[in-house]
Amino acid sequence: MPSATARTRVRRLPELALYDQSVLYSIIDAAYVCHISFYDGESSHCIPTACWRDGDRLYVHGSNGGRLIRQLASTKEVSVAITLLDGLVLAKSAFNHAMNYRSAIIYGRFDAVNDEMEKRRLMDVFMRFIAPGRERDARQGNAKEFAATTILGIALDEAAAKVRTGGPSDDESDLDLPIWAGVLPMAMLPQAPVAASTSIGPEPVYVRQWQRSE
Amino acid sequence: MPSATARTRVRRLPELALYDQSVLYSIIDAAYVCHISFYDGESSHCIPTACWRDGDRLYVHGSNGGRLIRQLASTKEVSVAITLLDGLVLAKSAFNHAMNYRSAIIYGRFDAVNDEMEKRRLMDVFMRFIAPGRERDARQGNAKEFAATTILGIALDEAAAKVRTGGPSDDESDLDLPIWAGVLPMAMLPQAPVAASTSIGPEPVYVRQWQRSE
Numbered sequence: 001m002p003s004a005t006a007r008t009r010v011r012r013l014p015e016l017a018l019y020d021q022s023v024l025y026s027i028i029d030a031a032y033v034c035h036i037s038f039y040d041g042e043s044s045h046c047i048p049t050a051c052w053r054d055g056d057r058l059y060v061h062g063s064n065g066g067r068l069i070r071q072l073a074s075t076k077e078v079s080v081a082i083t084l085l086d087g088l089v090l091a092k093s094a095f096n097h098a099m100n101y102r103s104a105i106i107y108g109r110f111d112a113v114n115d116e117m118e119k120r121r122l123m124d125v126f127m128r129f130i131a132p133g134r135e136r137d138a139r140q141g142n143a144k145e146f147a148a149t150t151i152l153g154i155a156l157d158e159a160a161a162k163v164r165t166g167g168p169s170d171d172e173s174d175l176d177l178p179i180w181a182g183v184l185p186m187a188m189l190p191q192a193p194v195a196a197s198t199s200i201g202p203e204p205v206y207v208r209q210w211q212r213s214e
Numbered sequence: 215m216p217s218a219t220a221r222t223r224v225r226r227l228p229e230l231a232l233y234d235q236s237v238l239y240s241i242i243d244a245a246y247v248c249h250i251s252f253y254d255g256e257s258s259h260c261i262p263t264a265c266w267r268d269g270d271r272l273y274v275h276g277s278n279g280g281r282l283i284r285q286l287a288s289t290k291e292v293s294v295a296i297t298l299l300d301g302l303v304l305a306k307s308a309f310n311h312a313m314n315y316r317s318a319i320i321y322g323r324f325d326a327v328n329d330e331m332e333k334r335r336l337m338d339v340f341m342r343f344i345a346p347g348r349e350r351d352a353r354q355g356n357a358k359e360f361a362a363t364t365i366l367g368i369a370l371d372e373a374a375a376k377v378r379t380g381g382p383s384d385d386e387s388d389l390d391l392p393i394w395a396g397v398l399p400m401a402m403l404p405q406a407p408v409a410a411s412t413s414i415g416p417e418p419v420y421v422r423q424w425q426r427s428e
Contacts, residue, residue: 032299033299035249035251035297037258038251038258044292044293046294046295048297078258087405088246090348090352094341094354094359095363097341097348097352099246105261135308138308139306140307140308168410170412180351180413180414180416180417181413183410185405186402187405188401189400190400194381194396194399196397198381199393199395200392200393200394200395201393207396
């Protein structure tokens with residue numbers, strides 16, 4: 001279960017903090033990309049990468065030779081952030097403007113998955129997450145591809161979520177000002193699929209339904 | 215001008231790297247949120263926050279007492295990442311799946327803006343970025359609000375962009391497989407504005423045009 005440690009306790013606007021596991025998982029599952037922060041002894045780095053959840057762990061993957069994978073595999077403490085922007089909040093005063101968002105932050109260490117059967121299972125979970133059924137349609141990874149790829153997992157037990165929803169929170173003394181106030185929402189929406197010139201065969205159901213999937 | 219230093223030189227898929235200033239600025243200007251990575255001597259942190267660009271600097275702001283602002287103001291080396299996801303790339307093999315994205319990474323230190331006139335000017339730039347004209351419509355910050363708020367800027371001179379566009383890149387030996395291949399695009403799109411119950415007066419033009427703005 002996610003818990004509030006000294007690192008995950010939300011200090012700024014703590015009334016927006018949520019330590020509920022289902023909220024945390026729903027934020028992670030709505031995102032395709034996370035940002036991973038680590039320190040290599042000289043510099044802090046902030047690297048975006050694709051991610052997916054399986055049970056109580058978050059997974060990322062990459063080429064064995066990549067900088068991120070090498071750094072993460074050498075047991076560095078990291079934090080991982082996932083942020084979904086939902087809208088701009090226009091208040092009557094400049095300083096009460098805000099954004100609506102859902103965010104998750106995770107602290108811990110990534111561990112490499114060494115078992116090949118487990119790597120295969122996790123890649124199928126990732127493919128299903130990208131497009132349910134794709135794990136059966138696509139040519140599966142061969143031994144060489146799996147050997148060249150590292151899958152890393154981090155536990156979701158030191159984590160917190162923070163969510164802002166709803167309209168502006170204006171100062172009492174500003175409420176009568178004759179100013180439009182409200183929310184300009186935004187959403188990440190699927191657009192029309194684009195077949196490659198090399199595509200062969202009919203559109204799978206996850207392609208046909210892409211634009212209706214959110 | 216952005217430049218390729220040892221930190222910003224793109225190692226992974228270097229053919230996707232772009233060190234062109236106009237590309238870097240266009241990615242920054244298309245984003246409302248960045249992730250900032252810093253190391254506090256014990257842990258790495260990855261914190262999302264609103265950002266905006268003015269000239270050759272990126273700005274963030276926050277309450278003087280906030281952890282992020284206090285850490286950044288104490289001259290820590292940071293990296294800042296901005297990531298825009300544009301689509302899922304479905305290749306014929308599992309391992310050639312990819313994502314289309316535009317990303318920027320910046321290394322350096324944040325400096326606090328101390329001059330009050332400059333702080334006022336930068337907040338106006340931020341408001342204009344959120345909604346052009348809002349800086350005139352909203353009640354402007356008073357001396358107390360400005361005093362309680364820190365604005366921090368970072369130079370954009372040690373930075374790089376990385377962009378992936380287009381369809382899948384399949385292995386030659388997979389091209390004849392009878393599998394749909396292509397892109398499932400996605401886009402962050404404005405949704406219908408929601409007026410607050412406290413809103414007074416007509417919709418400003420940036421609210422009326424919100425859903426047509428992208």
